[in-house]
Amino acid sequence: MNLTLRQISYFALTAETGSVSGAATAARISQSAVTESIRALEAQIGVALFVRHTRGVALTHEGHQFLRHVKLILATVDDATKAFANRDMSVSGKLNLGVTSLVAGYFLADILARFRRVFPDIEVKVYEEDRRYIEHLLINGELDLALMLTSNLEDDTALARETLVRSRYRLWLSAKHPLVDKSLVQPEDLRGQDLIALDIDELLEAITSWLHAEALDDRIVFKTTSVEAVRSMIGTGAGVAILPDMALRPYTLEGDRLEARPINNLSLTLDVGLVWRRGSSSSAQADIFRTLVTDFKTSRW
Structure with missing residues (x-):
């Protein structure tokens, strides 16, 4: 072949x-x-x-x-x-990188693999924590950078961000669900549906105000921290979910097909990017990582 x-x-x-x-x-x-x-x-x-x-x-x-x-x-x-165009192979040292759980599952592996191929002498130590604790570690100087959600960042005065990708929220549903025939789902279409909520990286908090405004917050029948559990339940017809595209995969572990449809009046996005402490002197390792991730985003996301 x-x-x-x-x-x-x-x-x-x-x-x-x-x-x-x-x-x-x-x-x-x-x-x-x-x-x-x-x-x-x-x-x-x-x-x-x-x-x-x-x-x-x-x-x-x-x-x-x-x-x-x-x-x-x-x-x-x-x-x-x-x-040979942009690498300085004499660069070594350590990079302390923070990451939140959802971002780790969908962005980290490919980025780290590429970084280590090009800069094998830089040791990357990754710390997975919740968003609030990562902000604390960045402000204290214990982390050089963080790859995390930027749409819910709290401390804009102390932290700078570079958003790399915006992922819109859509309705996830089984390929056999009646709503799959709609090109645009209306909020009222969801009032008779059971909603499954993914409760990690503050995803549920991000969508709560919209659910309340549309009188849908009482439709949540199950909360879980497992993306695979959400997919499996949707695939078997146990409910639907409102989640960002970045976590969508078209098949469950059991082989059931999933679809996603836009929801009218829902413009919310989940933003992922790099975060660092404002005013701090950036290390060579951090500068290299930021450059590589931005280039990776341009060509792959």
């Missing part, structure tokens, strides 16, 4: 844009070239990567698994091409 970088690049573009035409436009080539490349790729690896529909394409379960590997391949290639 001889996969080419061009094949996996076209695959990644198609997955990102959701259509062959979008990938062709981004790559500045013909749609037929993208189509033939994906067909050859699917034939080589022996699985269907996309399901075709009238609005474009959607990743299959195997396609999602393959995409994760492709992202790592493309990130490694990107690191290799930039290795």
